[in-house]
Amino acid sequence: MSRTAQIEGALGQRVARLVPLHGGDLSDVARADLEDGREVVVKTGPMVEMEARMLQAMRAANAPVPEVLHTEPGLILLQHLTETPPSPESYRALGAALAQLHGTEGNSYGWPEPYAFGPVEIRNTQDGHWPTFWAEHRLQPFLDVVPKETAERLETLCIRLPDLLPAQPRPALLHGDIWMGNALFSGAAAYLIDPSCYHGDPVVDLAMLNLFGQPPTEVMEGYGSLAAGLEARQPIYQLWPALVHLRLFGAGYHGLVTRLLGRAGV
Known part of the structure; x- marks a missing residue:
């Protein structure tokens, strides 16, 4: 058909x-x-x-x-939603939309089924310990696709995660791939599109939003108060989308990966 x-x-x-x-x-x-x-x-x-x-x-x-x-x-x-140029009001609406999403919580970290970004598998096996989830399902799957020295630094970071990430942050419902291209602005409203959902630390979405440039200040105004520890956790969480880009688009993203490892302290 x-x-x-x-x-x-x-x-x-x-x-x-x-x-x-x-x-x-x-x-x-x-x-x-x-x-x-x-x-x-x-x-x-x-x-x-x-x-x-x-x-x-x-x-x-x-x-x-x-x-x-x-x-x-x-x-x-x-x-179908009519797309219009973003405005200060719709940027604030985007922040408020993320805050609303993050207000819903799951019982564990992860999602009931795996997903993918094209050929890149997204492992969502549910886990009750956040550093373990981030190590096993977000960082370690890329050990075989980065140079040996980078893989060793990535392994070192995974070992240190229990000291760098909270053991049980609020398991918020995450968009999972939020950047400005996955927000659709329509009038004064903002809609979340093309999700890759799972439950996890809400800082994950905020870190992704800041990976390729800082969003307009109105976005964070709309979101409200930020979680403590955002700056320290941000490079750890940004590593995953950086590794995805490295896998999808090639060695041009290796420099971003190594810079984020350095900012994460390894």
């Missing part, structure tokens, strides 16, 4: 046209213009059903996300 036929079968309305949209490593994205005037976002790919479950969990936490209209194997249909 064609993608158009799947959409028409799900919504009971003919598709007038499909318009490609920018997407990521996990899925193909398009806008479907329906004959009744509605617009929906169409995402296809091997992991989109998991994305739909994450969006539904975020929506249950009252965080602003696109509504999931339909799911089936390899296809999800989402509410």
Whole structure:
């Protein structure tokens, strides 16, 4: 069955046209213009059903996300949101959206199922000890893809994590891949898109948000009070997305990895 036929079968309305949209490593994205005037976002790919479950969990936490209209194997249909240039108000809304998301907690660290960034597996096996989770499921999987000296420094950091990270921080619901490109601004609102959810230290999302440049001050104004220890934990948490980028895009990111190891004290 064609993608158009799947959409028409799900919504009971003919598709007038499909318009490609920018997407990521996990899925193909398009806008479907329906004959009744509605617009929906169409995402296809091997992991989109998991994305739909994450969006539904975020929506249950009252965080602003696109509504999931339909799911089936390899296809999800989402509410279409009109994108507008960001403003101070929408930047504050982004901070408030993250704070709202982080207000929901899990019973342990991790997520009920694994995920992936393209070919990079994301291990989400649930654990009750945060430093162990971060070492085993976020840093150690990359030991075989970095140079030997870097791997040794990474191993040293993993050994030290119980002294550097809290044993049991609040297991907040995390976006998991939050950067400015995964926020959709619409008027004065901001919506969280393209999640990679799991439960963990809320500082993880804030560190990711600061990895490739500092966000506008209004974002943190909207978020509110920051967790103690943000500066010390930030390079440890930024290492994971840096390692993902190294794996996906090559040696140009090795310098970022080594600088973050240095900032983490190894």
